[in-house]
Amino acid sequence: MPHSQPTLILVHEPVKACFDRLVAEGYPTERATEISSYLAQSTDLAPEFGELAAACGKRGLAFMAAELDDAATVLAKADPRATLVWTLTDGVAYFRGGASPALARLNGLRTIGADDSLFALCQDKFRSGAVLAALGLPVPAVGLARNGAWLVEPPASAAGWFVKPNRLGAKIGIWADSRITELGHALELSRRVFAGYRDDVVVQPYVAGRNVRASFLGLKPETGVEALGIAFVDSGGDFQTMADSMALYGDTGQAARDAGIYAEPELEPVAASQPAADRAIRAIAQKLTAGVGLKDVFSVDFRVEADDTVHLIEFEVCPGLPCFDFRDYCRRQWGMSLADAMAETAANRLLR
Structure with missing residues (x-):
């Protein structure tokens, strides 16, 4: 059987697909807009798919952009000998991009990037922090709170603390008062985050720099x-x-x-x-x-x-x-x- 043309498949989850799903799950429109905004790189890269196809073509590759909801069908039809899968977004909570490298592995396809287990780990700040600490890396110790109650109390900190959602986005705090000096305020923020985003918060000692x-x-x-x-x-x-x-x-x-x-x-x-x-x-x-x-x-x-x-x-x-x-x-x-x-x-x- 002859080889297919070498092909790069870029799997991406569009903002609208995520937004519609979150609204269907009962999230308020404003919260769904904020959460799905983290997938904006799909929006920002889409106008360049033609440029990507041309750049691939100059190097002897075909290029295909596949929306995440179509990925199971697309990847099942791909030739394992000639296909490389590049996933544009992670996610196991609000976003579902972590399914893409798993589907690629299921179909025997090569991938760009880490294996699918890391797609799950990196989006959970509490668990990933525990792994990084076990490796001896300089990560701040953290506490974990859910809807106003401590699951793990944070360490003492003379400089105060920083509060952020556990599974949403990257390193941001949602609001301007995410840097705190009283742990009671951390629990209040955890109630706000739980009400709006259905997430826990990690509470880490504030680090300067x-x-x-x-x-x-x-x-x-x-x-x-x-x-x-x-x-x-x-x-x-x-x-x-x-x-x-x-x-x-x-x-x-x-x-x-x-x-x-x-x-x-x-x-x-x-x-x-x-x-x-x-x-x-x-x-x-x-x-x-x-x-x-x-x-x-x-x-x-x-x-x-x-x-x-x-x-x-x-x-x-x-x-x-x-x-x-x-x-x-x-x-x-x-x-x-x-x-x-x-x-x-x-x-x-x-x-x-």
Whole structure:
């Protein structure tokens, strides 16, 4: 039987599909809008599917974008000898992208990125934090609360605490009062989060410092942590709220661009001002790739203090590819547009 044409299949969960499902499950429209906004990279990348197809075509690949609800059918028909699956979003709670690498494995298809077990782990901050702590990595200890009651009490903290949903989004607090000085307020926030988002909250000691994003794309299979792009991400605030996040991506971000009020956070290479912190982050990333199995494409979030103390906040197996920071990384590290970098990565896996 002849081989099919080598094909990259990009599986993505559209915002509307998630929104409609959440509303059907009884979420208020405003909450469903906020939750589904985390899938905005599907919205932001869709206009570039033609560019991606052209970049793949130049390298001898076919390209197919498959919506998550169609993935079971599409992947069941794919040729295992000539197919590579790239999943654009994770998710086992509000989002369902974690089903994609599992379906790929079920059908004997190769994938870009971590195995499906990490898609589940990374979205649960409490469980992933426990794993990272067991590896000896510098993660803040956390407590866990559900609807006003402690499941695990947080450690004492002279600097106060930070409260965030356990399974939603990345490192943000939902509201501007997510940094707290009284644990009673953490329980109040947990009631708010449970009422609006049906989620627990993690409560971690507040750690000072600047926000850092480490981005990685293994353009070639042998690429190591030397290819990490490590940058301070300065948005003008100590942490990101839900409103801040929504202003950057998807339809809300596009509206801000149209109105001329869109402002991307500033990126500054950590090595330029704190080379010791840059080295520490690369060592942590090396331990992550070995201990957890991160590979191919991922991002890691940190807080870095002025004395080079590094706090690991969390990792993502599906970084926001069309986001400003990952595009900047592709340009700086690989000298390529996002489409070319993705196509080159796929070609190096399928053809070489």
